[in-house]
Amino acid sequence: MRIGVYVCHCGINIGATVDVKKVAEFASHLKDVVISREYSYMCSDPGQELIKKDIRELGLDRVVVASCSPRMHEPTFRTAVAEAGLNPYLFEMANIREHCSWVHDDRERATEKAMHLVAGSVYKSKLLEPLEPMQVGITKKALVMGAGIAGIQTALDIADSGFKVYLVERSPSVGGKMAQLDKTFPTLDCSACILTPKMVDAGRHPNIELMTYSEVIDIDGYVGNFRVKVLKKPRYIDIEKCTGCGECASRCPVDVPNEFDEGIGIRSAIYIPFPQAVPLKYTIDRDSCIRCGTCKNVCKRDAIDYDQTEEIVELEVGAIVAATGYDLMDVSSREEYGYGRFDNVITGIEFERLCNASGPTGGKILTKDGREPKDVIFIQCVGSREIGGNEYCSRFCCMYTAKHAHLVEDRIEGGKAKVLFTDARAYGKGFEEFYVRVMEEGVDYFRRDHDKPVSVTEREDGKLIVTATALDGSPIELEGDMVVLATAATACEDAFEVSRLLNISRTGDGFFMEAHPKLRPIDTPSDGIFLAGCSQGPKDIPDTVAQASGAASQVLNLLAQDSTTGSPSVSEVNQDICIGCATCFEVCPYGAIEMERLEVGWRAKTNEVVCKGCGICAGECPALAINVKHFTDEQIINKIEGVLADLNEVVT
Amino acid sequence: MKILVFCCDWCSYPGADLAGILRLEYPSEVRIIKVMCSGRVDLMLVLDALRQGIDGVMVTGCHPGECHYVHGNMEAERRIELLRSIFERSGINPRRVRIEWISASEGEKFAEVTRAFKQEIDEIGPINQGEIDAAEIIHDVFSSERARLVLGASRRAIELEGVDPLWYKGVLERTVREEVLRERILRELRKTGALSAHELAERIGEPAKEIFWNLIAMKRRQIILDIGIVDDSLKFAIQEGV
Numbered sequence: 047m048r049i050g051v052y053v054c055h056c057g058i059n060i061g062a063t064v065d066v067k068k069v070a071e072f073a074s075h076l077k078d079v080v081i082s083r084e085y086s087y088m089c090s091d092p093g094q095e096l097i098k099k100d101i102r103e104l105g106l107d108r109v110v111v112a113s114c115s116p117r118m119h120e121p122t123f124r125t126a127v128a129e130a131g132l133n134p135y136l137f138e139m140a141n142i143r144e145h146c147s148w149v150h151d152d153r154e155r156a157t158e159k160a161m162h163l164v165a166g167s168v169y170k171s172k173l174l175e176p177l178e179p180m181q182v183g184i185t186k187k188a189l190v191m192g193a194g195i196a197g198i199q200t201a202l203d204i205a206d207s208g209f210k211v212y213l214v215e216r217s218p219s220v221g222g223k224m225a226q227l228d229k230t231f232p233t234l235d236c237s238a239c240i241l242t243p244k245m246v247d248a249g250r251h252p253n254i255e256l257m258t259y260s261e262v263i264d265i266d267g268y269v270g271n272f273r274v275k276v277l278k279k280p281r282y283i284d285i286e287k288c289t290g291c292g293e294c295a296s297r298c299p300v301d302v303p304n305e306f307d308e309g310i311g312i313r314s315a316i317y318i319p320f321p322q323a324v325p326l327k328y329t330i331d332r333d334s335c336i337r338c339g340t341c342k343n344v345c346k347r348d349a350i351d352y353d354q355t356e357e358i359v360e361l362e363v364g365a366i367v368a369a370t371g372y373d374l375m376d377v378s379s380r381e382e383y384g385y386g387r388f389d390n391v392i393t394g395i396e397f398e399r400l401c402n403a404s405g406p407t408g409g410k411i412l413t414k415d416g417r418e419p420k421d422v423i424f425i426q427c428v429g430s431r432e433i434g435g436n437e438y439c440s441r442f443c444c445m446y447t448a449k450h451a452h453l454v455e456d457r458i459e460g461g462k463a464k465v466l467f468t469d470a471r472a473y474g475k476g477f478e479e480f481y482v483r484v485m486e487e488g489v490d491y492f493r494r495d496h497d498k499p500v501s502v503t504e505r506e507d508g509k510l511i512v513t514a515t516a517l518d519g520s521p522i523e524l525e526g527d528m529v530v531l532a533t534a535a536t537a538c539e540d541a542f543e544v545s546r547l548l549n550i551s552r553t554g555d556g557f558f559m560e561a562h563p564k565l566r567p568i569d570t571p572s573d574g575i576f577l578a579g580c581s582q583g584p585k586d587i588p589d590t591v592a593q594a595s596g597a598a599s600q601v602l603n604l605l606a607q608d609s610t611t612g613s614p615s616v617s618e619v620n621q622d623i624c625i626g627c628a629t630c631f632e633v634c635p636y637g638a639i640e641m642e643r644l645e646v647g648w649r650a651k652t653n654e655v656v657c658k659g660c661g662i663c664a665g666e667c668p669a670l671a672i673n674v675k676h677f678t679d680e681q682i683i684n685k686i687e688g689v690l691a692d693l694n695e696v697v698t
Numbered sequence: 699m700k701i702l703v704f705c706c707d708w709c710s711y712p713g714a715d716l717a718g719i720l721r722l723e724y725p726s727e728v729r730i731i732k733v734m735c736s737g738r739v740d741l742m743l744v745l746d747a748l749r750q751g752i753d754g755v756m757v758t759g760c761h762p763g764e765c766h767y768v769h770g771n772m773e774a775e776r777r778i779e780l781l782r783s784i785f786e787r788s789g790i791n792p793r794r795v796r797i798e799w800i801s802a803s804e805g806e807k808f809a810e811v812t813r814a815f816k817q818e819i820d821e822i823g824p825i826n827q828g829e830i831d832a833a834e835i836i837h838d839v840f841s842s843e844r845a846r847l848v849l850g851a852s853r854r855a856i857e858l859e860g861v862d863p864l865w866y867k868g869v870l871e872r873t874v875r876e877e878v879l880r881e882r883i884l885r886e887l888r889k890t891g892a893l894s895a896h897e898l899a900e901r902i903g904e905p906a907k908e909i910f911w912n913l914i915a916m917k918r919r920q921i922i923l924d925i926g927i928v929d930d931s932l933k934f935a936i937q938e939g940v
Contacts, residue, residue: 145715149717155726162729166729546764546803549766551713552803629853633853635769659734660766660770661733664740665738665777674734682731686729690750690752
């Protein structure tokens with residue numbers, strides 16, 4: 047046996063904590079190791095070339111790379127090894143970055159652990175067997191979760207390429223947060239005017255099946271072959287019959303706050319969230335409905351169906367895009383801002399609804415008692431960039447606040463905007479120019495010390511007083527009729543549940559984690575699952591659209607292929623020692639075990655196409671007749687021996 | 699101090715990766731072994747680790763209801779629970795094995811549970827020779843057919859046949875206890891040749907009555923044979939070829 051070991055520095059990621067030279071030197075003394083090298087970046091071209099050259103020139107028959115998580119670069123090295131003519135399953139990885147250098151500070155102990163991990167992989171590699179990957183078909187359909195601008199763009203791009211897309215949205219209409227906005231910075235385009243055509247396209251595209259008022263409740267399977275369960279909530283409306291005429295809503299006697307208007311506007315119990323909704327179909331909110339039956343009586347198309355129930359639809363797709371968006375922080379818990387206590391302290395998104403021509407005030411900026419505010423104070427970084435809180439920057443608030451300030455100056459006669467900011471971040475195309483323009487229009491910017499408290503109080507005459515501290519320590523006191531809070535963008539309330547559903551990770555800030563922060567910002571570590579928009583982190587509309595198109599392109603890369611390779615790591619029954627007890631048959635979650643009648647009696651057999659390689663059968667087999675390829679008992683035992691061996695003993 | 703953590707490919711392994719990405723420090727004694735599913739972890743593997751002198755073994759998998767392989771994690775839990783109850787009566791500290799659920803997004807939890815496990819093992823101290831010997835015996839029990847059959851059939855019995863799970867658990871534990879005793883009897887017989895129930899009781903430290911009952915059972919299974927009455931007691935020896 048001729049084993050080659052390659053230990054990676056990963057720049058200083060490994061090298062700073064682990065003595066890489068020492069680990070490589072140690073590995074060179076292990077039995078059957080004929081070459082042991084260290085290199086700054088094994089995943090780089092020269093790094094891979096090193097391995098390939100050694101395979102050819104030294105005739106290596108096993109390769110061990112000690113570097114990052116196999117979830118990161120196992121495919122890279124398997125390909126490299128295969129290119130040099132070695133079976134890719136004769137390769138084994140030791141994770142000395144995520145599981146060692148990044149979690150241990152003590153250099154000596156980390157180095158010792160790295161040696162152990164290398165020894166374990168070398169030991170296991172000795173028992174590896176060549177395996178041939180299986181070809182599995184790809185379902186040429188995609189699922190997009192969330193139909194805000196990110197999901198809509200992704201779905202349109204995929205659908206335009208000729209593939210079927212299921213676009214699932216939990217609320218009654220597509221559009222997402224962007225549909226709530228008034229103007230968009232820095233160009234001051236009307237949000238609805240640029241979004242609505244896309245919503246309509248998504249609604250009538252022959253390749254898009256729109257599933258609104260629906261939620262994904264279960265995902266199973268793997269890249270190319272996902273099985274998805276979607277719960278369709280009852281609208282109590284037959285959407286085939288509903289024409290969206292609105293007769294029902296105008297007669298419905300119930301008035302409740304409209305969520306789409308952030309509670310400022312009002313809707314009926316039977317409603318569409320906003321006039322441009324897609325699909326233009328009504329929904330009955332049964333929680334507010336008083337069962338008077340008026341809507342049924344007035345509907346000329348007989349579209350009302352009170353007996354509708356939840357329905358679960360099963361879909362098969364090859365790829366999934368999570369475009370589930372973001373939430374805005376609930377600021378009522380932060381008493382210093384006075385939100386919830388003072389009527390005219392509102393959030394940025396509420397201000398958007400006030401400005402919006404189809405909003406509750408018809409686009410007029412008004413206080414809660416219907417008066418035009420003259421002085422409007424904007425407070426930025428509310429809940430963002432706080433040590434111990436949301437430490438990140440929410441990225442779009444600086445610019446939307448500049449836009450809001452502009453609207454105050456523009457729309458209110460004698461209106462005056464004052465912005466209390468910490469840093470004005472105008473990093474995008476045209477942003478700085480817009481920021482300068484707004485200041486030139488007469489908006490006053492007051493820079494505050496973000497570490498010092500802000501307080502909002504109400505005077506007896508109803509004026510709001512905002513106090514803060516300037517960077518030089520002097521006090522700031524502003525007086526106004528309305529205070530607008532630029533609250534932090536946060537991960538969706540149910541981001542945790544969704545991440546579980548998708549089997550993906552989240553970063554410390556709660557947003558979904560990409561496969562690599564720089565080079566794979568759209569992929570997730572789970573093959574076939576991609577990210578678009580704010581579910582991955584706060585971003586503005588152009589960035590969201592760009593990422594959405596990127597996600598669509600990743601999906602198309604996959605769907606354009608006819609097959610993908612399935613893992614050959616499946617279970618295998620040794621029929622000579624199988625006793626035909628059918629325990630494996632009972633425990634297999636996939637029905638991958640078949641019992642066959644032979645002359646000697648019943649024997650189990652694995653259906654390799656159905657088998658997913660979990661190994662539950664192997665763990666349970668009474669006769670110890672089942673093993674899982676690439677994870678055999680012997681391979682696992684060897685690895686355990688290696689990772690816990692006496693380091694002095696194992697070197698020869 | 700040696701600690702082994704089995705991680706499944708879908709939840710806890712990426713969870714451990716996330717701990718790395720978040721730079722969360724945890725004890726360097728922790729050694730991770732990747733398997734596709736926690737359900738792959740055969741008790742034999744856990745026991746093999748302990749008999750090699752490893753001080754603690756933790757099996758980690760997806761949260762209940764979220765196993766990528768539907769119910770592999772539940773199978774793992776059932777096995778580890780059984781092992782802990784067997785350990786309680788076999789002189790091995792049951793706290794040396796545990797099972798934890800860690801999702802791919804729970805890097806922090808991975809660091810927390812490994813820290814806590816290390817602390818627990820520190821408290822109970824390194825594995826001693828008595829425990830290693832006991833692990834060796836239980837390892838052999840879980841490599842043999844009888845215990846594995848009873849363990850393997852439990853799913854069918856409880857879920858398909860509607861057998862009372864508590865009752866089945868009792869049967870399972872009793873079977874394993876018997877097998878442990880029988881394994882110890884076999885070792886004595888291998889060492890000494892022929893022995894009576896009383897002589898075995900003295901060496902093993904279990905009641906002679908219970909040993910005799912097991913000797914009869916072993917004879918019925920043709921693992922041992924009786925060689926007749928010597929000094930007023932029936933003596934037994936290992937059957938050739940066992």
